[in-house]
Amino acid sequence: MKAVIFDLDGTLIDSAPDIHAAANAVLQGEGLPLVTFAQSRSFVGRGARVFVERMEHAVTGGNDPARTDHLHKRFLHFYERAHENTRIYPGVVDVLEGLRASGFALGLCTNKPLGPTRAVLAHLGWEKLFAVVIGGDSLPVAKPDPAPLMAVVTGLGLTLSQITYIGDSETDSETAARAGARFGLFTEGYRQTAPEDMYHQFRFDDYRALPDHLKDQAA
Numbered sequence: 119m120k121a122v123i124f125d126l127d128g129t130l131i132d133s134a135p136d137i138h139a140a141a142n143a144v145l146q147g148e149g150l151p152l153v154t155f156a157q158s159r160s161f162v163g164r165g166a167r168v169f170v171e172r173m174e175h176a177v178t179g180g181n182d183p184a185r186t187d188h189l190h191k192r193f194l195h196f197y198e199r200a201h202e203n204t205r206i207y208p209g210v211v212d213v214l215e216g217l218r219a220s221g222f223a224l225g226l227c228t229n230k231p232l233g234p235t236r237a238v239l240a241h242l243g244w245e246k247l248f249a250v251v252i253g254g255d256s257l258p259v260a261k262p263d264p265a266p267l268m269a270v271v272t273g274l275g276l277t278l279s280q281i282t283y284i285g286d287s288e289t290d291s292e293t294a295a296r297a298g299a300r301f302g303l304f305t306e307g308y309r310q311t312a313p314e315d316m317y318h319q320f321r322f323d324d325y326r327a328l329p330d331h332l333k334d335q336a337a
């Protein structure tokens with residue numbers, strides 16, 4: 119058996135517009151200044167709590183734990199319903215179907231909390247696509263700790279040599295490096311670092327190129 123494990127936001131789906139809308143819905147409700155799309159996109163990658171901390175810091179100049187808790191709760195409320203403008207990246211559906219047809223199991227390892235993750239998977243009709251799904255709040259630790267990725271690997275009944283991890287961000291690259299996993303970088307997501315400066319075994323900007331990179335994967 120072999121598998122491909124995917125990150126979600128910025129890798130399979132472009133969810134930045136909905137995350138931005140959820141962020142500004144929270145801020146507007148609190149009478150706080152709004153954030154720009156570019157700001158909001160740069161906050162994504164370390165899960166919802168860190169997103170909210172970064173957002174709070176940007177609009178108030180600091181973090182206050184009680185306020186962060188409140189903003190986090192409000193953010194999750196909007197986040198679970200935020201799929202209207204989420205788009206699947208071109209070529210993803212065909213490639214995922216092709217991989218399954220050629221014997222790959224599929225796993226998902228995202229820092230998006232499990233509630234919004236399940237909601238967007240249902241919205242896309244992807245409830246049954248991934249054999250194992252780990253979200254940002256599934257374990258006590260989140261990426262870049264390697265534990266969530268390892269939980270997907272063991273959940274699939276596999277070992278590290280049988281999987282490739284695909285992600286878009288510094289967080290994913292670091293997670294793979296710390297786990298010792300083979301990592302493919304999708305360069306069209308939310309990364310802010312030059313690809314050359316990130317750990318990866320291969321990179322691609324078009325999903326049609328992915329199957330070729332997986333040809334030599336151990337079964």
Ligand SMILES: O=C(O)COP(=O)(O)O
Pocket residue numbers: 125126127128161162163164165166169227228229230231254287
């Ligand atoms: O929610 C986040 O911060 C990032 O989500 P991702 O891990 O699917 O990119």
Ligand SMILES: [Mg+2]
Pocket residue numbers: 125126127128129163285286287307308
């Ligand atoms: Mg991502």
